[in-house]
Amino acid sequence: MMQAGTVQAVQDMSDTAYAVSSVVKVVLTFTVVMVVVALLTLLERKISAWMQDRMGPNRVGPGGIGQPLADGLKNILKEETHPGEAAGVFFTLAPMLSIIPALVTFAVIPFAAPMPTRWGVMPMVVADLPVGILFLLAFSSLGVYGIVMAGWASSNKYALLGGLRAGAQMISYEIALGLSLMSLFFVVGNVGLPQVVWTQQRMGTWFFFTFAVSFAFFWISSFAETNRLPFDLPEAESELVTGYHTEYSSMKFSMFFIAEYAHVLTVSALLATLFLGGWDIPFLQRDDMLGFVDGRWVGNVPALWITLVTFLSFAIKTFVFIVIFMLVRWTVPRFRYDQVMDLGWKIMLPASLAAVVVTAATVLALDSAGVTFEQRALGFVPVYGGVLGVVNVAMLAVVVWAMDRGRTLSATGSLDERRARAKQTARLRAIELQTAERGES
């Protein structure tokens, strides 16, 4: 598997070729992302329509395919309202601050195996940053500034409440998001996303099994991160009109809308990369490759067909996550505010901390037993990933069992019950205190 490093055909790109290819990749990726985001708005409406036994938009073009174009045109031509008391610069800045982080985050996601060209092997990622995931976490949490700023600058109480909720939600779930990735970091030993894919290929198991707890928590947090339905408290149309973008119209509103779908796309791609092996093709060893490390090629020889097939694989995985995002949005009702906070602070934070500790102990045990990533029991069962996976699935089962006992996500009535119990306890304590005082005097 590793002997390919000696093959002469694999050579690094020159600086000029790298610069030119980077520009091409930036333009291509931006175009593709924008087009996909536009189509996602249509897909969302179609999927929701099908779930409700309707047809959805079907007037513009065959099957309604031109609907995003018509919507875009409409939004550009519509009047842009600017509330008299809105804070000028910030009101305009907010949608920009919301859309840019959502689009920028896609830059570090590798979307196919490296492609061999006449000028050398081109890594299929816009910016192969050594700090990949850290960059991603930093930028995805920047997105909330746009929302908070929109809420504040609108000088509207509903918008402000939406912005505040977005801030609180982001703080609560960012922790679980970061902690859930910690286990990945110390197994991969690197925060670059190509390395994450490479480790999954070497280990022979994808991380959704190996780090089941991380997968579940990252997934839940990513719903909160994208402000989509079980966690769409910043929008909450039934309570806050539409929350932070109440005062926005035409293209400014559209930018928030695009930002939401860009977030969905990025997070789905990220979930696919981190937990479903990225562009890896299952059960195939031929596509296992990393890139140049210190001038030496690591992995198998790249080929054009591998790049194409791996891109297809990545697209399918991302699409699956997108569809699940939409399925959840149109099925699950919104959480109450206290439930969101409970889930974030009382369950996900301690559970992900415990998961990190247990995973770290398992990794330490595996490393001191001398187990390597490539080791297979009976010739095909991956040992390293398998052991970690079994431990993680057991932990996930415990977490789900604990969560599913009506403690956190319970009906509204239980809140009254809790309140009544607290009141009863307070009354009893007061009586106790009174009798104690009387005894003293």
Next chain:
Amino acid sequence: MAATVRVMKRPVRKSSYIRATLQGMALTFRHMTKSAGDTSTLTLQYPEEKKHISPRWRGTHVMETHEDGRPKCVACGLCPTVCPANCIKLVPGEDDQGNRYPIVYEIDEFRCIFCGMCQEVCPVEAIHVGQHYENAEYTRASFVYDLDRLMSQTHPSTLLWDPSDPAGE
């Protein structure tokens, strides 16, 4: 005063959030696969397909005419009298042979409650409510239908009773 909410005691099996959510997602997914590709038969593609309406549907009015184009109305004044919404304006006239005819006959379709009593009361079966429901205009004023408008309506008039069995026997 504390709210009195009765809390149902349900077993975990029934109150489980995760199980309920998964069941719900399975349901929506089944519906999605069933109607995927716009195969839903429940939607009516409105401007192309139209809903079948009953022959007894009472919509905007139709004035019947003689073959020579005169209205059948004899300006007897029964319909403005019986109209519960007071939406019919009638100014009667009489020609030199003593035939009564309406000089002004206007129906305000915004005031009309489409009860069909004008049709029932009409002795010469001139005014009818019609089988029609697409009423869109640019101004409020154009909802006051004058005699010409009422006579030029093309939609079929309502059958308030079966013509072969008028007494409902």
